[in-house]
Amino acid sequence: MMQDKDAPLFDDIRMLGRLLGDTIRDQQGAATFDLIERIRQTSVRFRRDEDITARAELEALLDALSREQTIQVVRGFSYFSHLANIAEDQHHIRRARVHSIAGSSPRPGSLSRALDDAFAAGYDAAALQTFFDTALIAPVLTAHPTEVQRKSILNCQAEIARLLDTRDRVQLTPEELADNDEALRRAVLTLWQTRMMRPARLSVIDEVNNGLSYYGSTFLRQLPRIYAAVEDSLSQAAGTASSPELAPFIRVGSWIGGDRDGNPFVTADILERTLRMQATVALGFYLDELHALGASLSLAVGLISVSEALTALAGDSPDHSPQRNDEPYRRAISGIYARLAATHEALLGYAPTRHGIGDAAPYDGPDELAADLDIIHRSLTANGSVALARGPLRHLRRAVGVFGFHLAPIDLRQNSDVFERVVAELIATASPEADYLALNEDARIALLLEEIATARPLASPHVHYSDETESELAIFRTARLTHQRFGTGALPNFIISKTASVSDLLELALLLKEAGILRPREAALDANIIPLFETIEDLEAAPAVMDRLFSLPGYMSLLASRGHAQEVMLGYSDSNKDGGFLTSGWSLYKAELGLVEIFARHGIRLRLFHGRGGSVGRGGGPSYQAILAQPGGAVQGQIRLTEQGEVIAAKYANPEVGRRNLEVLVAATLEATLLADRSAAPDPAFLETMQRLSDDAFAAYRGLVYETDGFERYFWESTVISEIAELNIGSRPASRKKSTRIEDLRAIPWVFSWAQCRLMLPGWYGFGSAVKQWLDSRPADGLEHLQRMHREWSFFAMLLSNMDMVLAKSDLAIASRYAKLVKDEALREAIFGRIRSEWQATVDALLAITGQAELLDDNPLLKRSIRNRFPYLDPLNHVQVELLRRHRETHDDDRIRLGIQISINGIAAGLRNSG
Template sequence: MVDDLEPIGAVQRTQVGREATEPMREDIRLLGGILGDTIREQNGEEIFDLVERARVGSFRVRRSEIDRAELADMFDGIAVRKAIPVIRAFTQFALLANVGEDIHRERRRAIHVAAGEPPQPSSLAATYAKLDTAQLDSARVAEALADAVVSPVITAHPTETRRRTIFRTQHRITELMRQRLHGHGDIEDELRRHILTMWQTALVRLSRLQIQDEIETGLRYYPSSFFEVIPRVNAEVRTALSTRWPDARLLEEPILRPGSWIGGDRDGNPNVTAEVVRLATGEASFTALDHYFTELAALEEELSMSARLVRTSDELTALADKCVDPARADEPYRRALRAIRGRLTSTAAEILDRQPEHELDVGLPRYRTSRELLAELDVVDSSLRGNGSAVIADDRLAVLRESVRVFGFHLCGLDMRQNSDVHEEVIAELLAWAGVHPDYRSLPEQDRVELLAAELATRRPLVKPAAELSELARKELDIIAAAARAVRVFGPPAVPNYIISMCESVSDFLEAAVLLKGAGLLDVSATPCYAPVGIVPLFETIEDLQRGASVLEAALDVPAYRAAVAARGDNQEVMLGYSDSNKDGGYLAANWALYRAELDLVASARKTGIRLRLFHGRGGTVGRGGGPSYEAILAQPPGAVNGSLRLTEQGEVIAAKYAEPQSAHRNLETLLAATLEATLLDVEGLGDDADPAYEVFDDLASRARRAYSELVHDTPGFVDYFKSSTPVSEIGALNIGSRPTSRKPTTSIADLRAIPWVLAWSQSRVMLPGWYGTGTAFEEYIAGGDEQLQVLQDLYRRWPFFRSVLSNMAQVLAKSDMGLAARYSELVEDEALRRRVFDKIVAEYGRTIRMHQLITGHDDLLADNPALARSVFNRFPYLEPLNHLQVELLRRYRSGDTDELVQRGILLTMSGLASALRNSG
């Protein structure tokens, strides 16, 4: 229909640093060639030829040698049993291309280091150099980094459906390519074995993804990378900063502390139950203790020193004497480690629902807290260092001690989250049951606040354990009770936060507080106040972001709530919703609403004397706050980072960042580097010109929101167009994730969850949430004359926030493809509706690209991102067959084809496109 539309946002060139990228291309050719050989051997010449014709045709489309419709015709009416291996071929190639790109990044970094070049921006080494140049005062650094924390929070995602077997196989292929990079022998035969294994293994599960599967998926990153990387990075940063400011007592607690939402986030997910909370916290603890047992057993093998040859401290001798073992009578370190393992065995027996390997039951009492375990490991460390064995103490033992410091007995903090509407309904029922008020929901806001504040001040429980309640109320109370159990069993870090979705008022704060009080997780009448779990408002819509600071200040004016915040060291966390604000008002309006909200919250924190910690609810895609983390953090307003950063990590983005130790180290280092710079240096760059710049963006955001709303909220039939032209309906119907696609059983865009909203547009290659409305806003603004354009060009040069907004938008535009989007639009049966909506999208797409070129001066969308330019150039032709096959199978599925292979094929195309795009949801 619009087959002559070129992918305007794609990189329009035939060579992208060819000399620099040739090694990567060689790696991808090697892996792709082995995959091709495997397909021919396993599935025959016919399938191999089909895959090859699709591959060659895709590159011919990119070179404009054939019409896109000619390639699409190749799959018209294709037998589904032929389509499946073609989908699998291009999906697996995407996974292998990821490996090639990751290895190339390592290669380029090694070249930079070998050449003696300065450390690259976003590395900690570069950050340390900037801090040294700034000559910061020790007292200021100590104040800025008090309670510092950087926390990537792992969340579930419907496109991350890879099985553990595929995960491990891809990991092994990466290791082999790394060996090849360093010239360690011929690895081609082993590569062939692993690629064959991957080809013969189903990529995704046949059964519906359960929340238990998502819990397992989230935990797999610990043994694969986090256990190796996080303790080392924490130690490195603490040492580097303490060396520079030895009197500041910096980072006494680990700065890098991971978190999770999987199993605690029940906002719109009825599958989260008390049993799931127990499973999530229990499996996390099991993962931590299992790691400790493995490391202790290894240490016991390594620390074979004889008392006849080395001296030991009195404390070490006393610890060793707890384990009577005649065979090891002269091996005090081994006996000490056996005593530690024995106590950890007793701990595991009491707190875990299943037991790890390497246990040792010697009848010793359990550790009450992980600090007791750390104290005994410190005894071993001190004895080694005091007797000439520091080099041994600095190896496995040092990493284990750092591990216990950060992972404790809980591994990671599980955040709890629920929608404020549910809290209101449950609280109304509890108050009515207890005879406090018969109709709480009828009360005006001020009366609600007074009633709830009074309830918080009482010592009596609101309901009895055996109270007859509705299914909803009982479920909510049971879930919070399970969280309370986790706090008791694994320690307060096990459940650090209780997040209120769609928080709009002070009563929303206090309703959550009353529920926590009922479970024993809040007691403002105690001395001191007991508040192990922080109450975190989540401001999501643009209006809520605009009101967020005033709502927070009003909540802090309630003595009971202020007491709870004071009990937590005056730390108040606030979560910002990137996804719903974008869905509500579009890309530019949402980004500016978030920036303005942060400015307001920082001012409120100064006014009220609290220490603000912002939690960024980012998705992988730009439409949900994604994009390069380093630039995003430096683009925060002054005072917004303040030593602390929490952000959600989701789906295929988690695998791209954290599946391998090397990539995990690089990405975690980036988070820390940006946090330190944003906290300790002036990175905004506007100075006295800040207020005029803010006024410009107030204007631009208003224009962008109006243009976005005109399409999404005001165009008749838009919802029907969206549902027909994207796979959003199939995301729910095919049971891709454990969470329903909508919060409520409606067809409203407002009730649709942000992940399927963004994922669906990404799959159809429109990627509308990452740019729509921005072009119109800029075009209208600069229509006022050349001076207006110069204002924007000047802000682009000086303001990291604006550069980040345009850079992220350009990435999305480069990944968008209106020619492919046209194929999806053909799924809309109403031709008038199709033209009405799609023509607007195409026009705005071209307008946005023109405005980007005018403001930045770059003809190439990816001029500031050569790595992504390479990726787009090398891999995007391989996405083309997946898009065409997805359209073909969607058409069949919607016409009533009940073949299970058709459904599986759609799921495979979704997974393949998500893996290839690497940040699609």
């Protein structure tokens, strides 16, 4: 029975569904509306009432659709998925407000709860101040080929969310309610008439624009509020009127425009344009906020007192209007605005739309701007206007401190193979007798250390290198110029994909020296050198690689200039594709255990960068539980993690949802660092069991994916991978090479394809076989042992929770229809039969270990969400299968291709974090 607390959610879904239905009837005609409604009702009958005859009716109905009918049906159900997501997000906000208004205890995972628990554990305000002063929590936005949302669609959705929010927060008059209804109707109509898919492939700059849209709506406004909330909590706990301002401990980074691993379109020019675009957003925001601040601080001499510094700042302003002669704050802000406008012109080459009031010198950097804003803050605080200092000025000051003039720190990533080839060419050109590629690892290390230690450059401006080497050198030169222009915080990190050896890191160090970012005479390094360990083999080798690296005095002297801190990135997506869900998770856990030990022995602070995807098959799942499940010592107050593709919109498009997700990261990091029970190391028996389960799961996964003849063909024919490769949804190719080999396919489209056909295979395959073999070996107490692991070990519980979610979103009946796309019947039956058996074994094992009667019994909120949305999602899958069949027969029908693309969009929206 539906609970009263959920009634508003269903009301919103029904209302939005009705508006969408009205729009379809008005725009496409009653026949189209009636068809979609009939499909909807039949699907609901099948899903909710378990009416088997309804399934046959649904399949027959969908298979008989004409091409144009199919397009409209796909559009209708796709847009409904988007609208349902908006309603669910709004309901989460609604419930949070209800709890807050009622004075309920803060929920687990909230920042308030984490702070309360820290105080209860004996940490005082000073101790927490120390924690935040050394903390770094950084979600990093990345663009991937599965990003299926157009910015125009996101804008329509944001307007609908705003209108729903108004209905929740404000008691509207009948006239106001009618206006809101009409505005919602307009927004839904605009959504229906807005093209869902892009007519041309997305460029890197398009991806940059998409990423920047979340700063104006969410990050620039919500991050300062989080800082203010923490500071106020600490001051309240300390019993003081205010607490010292915290150092910037949470930032939002980006790979967009800097990630060139496998993306030939990320060039030095693109990096330069990305930096300019980011600066435009940051400076534009500050200018707008200053303009508003000047309008509000109309304080007049004679009614207030001001500090000498504020008087001097106002006196330096080019604002000499007699109308503001007695308004020192306004004149001071006019002067700050003029300087910032001049900074805008100096950095970007053109003046802002709203000019300064007169000529002024540009700021040398954001610290100078912050110092001027501090003068205003101190003057207001010292002269009885604390409330004014705590308003918009407080948030602006914090934004400047966090975002600077560069907005977001960009990571530069490249594959180790590229760095190897570039270094080899530089060495061969400088010393023709040298053959770097022929050297063993010891010889490479010795040569690289020798070159890094000398100030003599290897590259010559008088030599023409290969296109690849010229491109890489140009990137490094641009990075150096960026440091001079925006500061080292604009490009603080250089990441080496596919790191397998010490020489991989030293090759990057050498290239940084070539650009002047590493200065050997000063033993100074102006950026972080970050290895990325991705495959199962590389994860196993990671501790040994770092141990050997730290044994090199030359590298350790460079690390001293970075505060004796080293970041290591761990790849979730590729390790999953390489070894399967269970082995990937276990290999990551073991790598972290080993790294914690090695770093402690060498006295180096470890910062882990988790390359997590949005879906479980890419290492995703709830961030809070994932951070708390890290091994002891792995979270030392600092953590970075990727926010990938379609998940960015789900987490950060709505500002309030975005703030909640940012707070979750802070709360989890604080709890994992300060509140984790260090003595509660996993039972050694758990570790031994996990290794056995991993070995058997690995054998089952590899046996299917890499060792079964014809599996590659089965995958390409039974999923939408070919069509995904054609989509205009990203700048990066779906495969690293022009081949159909699973090894060459990127992990992201690999997982995305399995999600589309509702199998979710990368998120569970192999677990059932592993558990069966374990139980066969220990029939007496094997299940009880696994149940105890689930109760007592958060890492194992998290793995099973994530598996529970993807299994609940899978559907073997729908997946079987995709399997029928495989032309070879024997191949189809053999492989799908194995998948079906493993799925059932995995579900049985999961339920037995967790004690649930059904999937997601322990997560009723998600279970409800899935139950409500699947009747609207299933038709999209059935139609997609038919469209794929037609497309592969005709190949040249643009309307069918469009229908497939829209169905991909709708299914991804309906599954949310499983794509």
